[in-house]
Amino acid sequence: MTKQQLADKTKQIEETIYQYLPKAEGEQKPVIEAMNYSVLAGGKRLRPMLMKEVFDMFGGEGKVIEPFMTAIEMIHTYSLVHDDLPAMDNDEYRRGKKTTWAQFDECTAILAGDGLLNFAFETALQAETENNPYLVKALRILAKKAGIYGMIGGQTADIEAEKPESNVNGEKLLFIHEHKTAALIQASMMIGAVLAGASDEEITKIEKCAYNIGIAFQIQDDILDVTSTLEVLGKPIGSDEKNNKKTYVSIYGLEKSKEDVKRLSEEAIAILASFGKRNLFLEELVEQLINREK
């Protein structure tokens, strides 16, 4: 896949999502402005892209997927808005732009995060489908993978892991990666499958595939922090070691980390290739995502 192809796909995703953003008007204007600022601030749009590609692979048709693409991006965005708050990571910049609390204020950023999480469900609930069981099934996946048994659970464990007294072993690190990162990727891909009418067996395979993608992505992150350069990565390397942060590499070593990324990504692609209809763009996307150099 060329850079242009990926850029075109990303643009399509953004055009779809932006249609579902609330209008910044009325008494709610301050919170809606902050919500939309956060969503429009950019990003790879990876989750809605994976969702749409899996939906296409299983022969999904119509607009039912669009509100869910928007919902998953809103949930991802709210998690960043709240993570960046002074009481959490205290980050003033993200992707070269001011974070929501730095651009507006803390109070507005808390409300905007709440607004995005709530509006994600509100939007997904508007999905037009005559097949309500699919809708409810997709919503249940969304809620579970975003909540305390998914992303919020991962965020909780991550915060605990940063405390000086914590003892992070491989098992705990995997819990964090599985919940903080893989859970929303699982939700994205599973919902794409559910709304296209995939079977339970296929959905279970997609869940496993998305797990591998999420974990491999995070291990690759840890690897790049050791092996890359400032020039390639665009941010300082060695930051994990400097911050005394336990990573997959510091626990298992570089060699095993590389082997695991290879194994996890090969398994993920093998699962994708095992379905009746293949989606070569999706396979390439996963390949690039995991084996990226920055």
Add this chain to the structure above:
Amino acid sequence: MTKQQLADKTKQIEETIYQYLPKAEGEQKPVIEAMNYSVLAGGKRLRPMLMKEVFDMFGGEGKVIEPFMTAIEMIHTYSLVHDDLPAMDNDEYRRGKKTTWAQFDECTAILAGDGLLNFAFETALQAETENNPYLVKALRILAKKAGIYGMIGGQTADIEAEKPESNVNGEKLLFIHEHKTAALIQASMMIGAVLAGASDEEITKIEKCAYNIGIAFQIQDDILDVTSTLEVLGKPIGSDEKNNKKTYVSIYGLEKSKEDVKRLSEEAIAILASFGKRNLFLEELVEQLINREK
């Protein structure tokens, strides 16, 4: 209705809700402890009580209402947890107990609020019903009334109204009361009706009735701040005037405020009494709620 009857009903509601709380275990333990602390901290359980009574009035049967009773209380609770944060109202105590951020820390309170909002949808989505259209309809009401076009919108307007440059008139004050307070009462009562299979016409009447209850409740709040005593109210009176806060009484005067409470509550009770089957406990509850002395 006697005090004992109300206390018994409240206890029943709490026993129901507590069954649906997540177990504080695993890596998620810190966030779940804070979530449950917040829910267990008490309160009148007004919203789930109204929901259940309307459900009963329309002849609703079975446990389908329970997850929604839990969900509405969780949403109400998360809104308090986030409102109490230092960046918002900066309150250390509520109902004589430490607020969530004061008991744990800011970071945990932000996550616990997010966790409660998400878990509210997760719980409601577990409601067992063979009639999926009712489930989706109830979820849509929940999401809308809790979000930017409901409670979060009201909270946004309230924060704006507290800024020195704001000019709060009667219309703006009504917007705040309608969204910040009435919206969740509407959700509670409408969902009770929807899940009992009420008609669209009945649901519209219930929405109007709940609007009246919410607004009258808030006006009564403003009246008591002027007319009550420290002994009866259990908190200092005159605090609105002291804080230069525009209230219904300061805008419309005491007499019109009292008239409006009377009119709104009579209308609300008349609507409740207009349905085929009456629920006298509900009518008395509304009567007491609005005409309370503290």
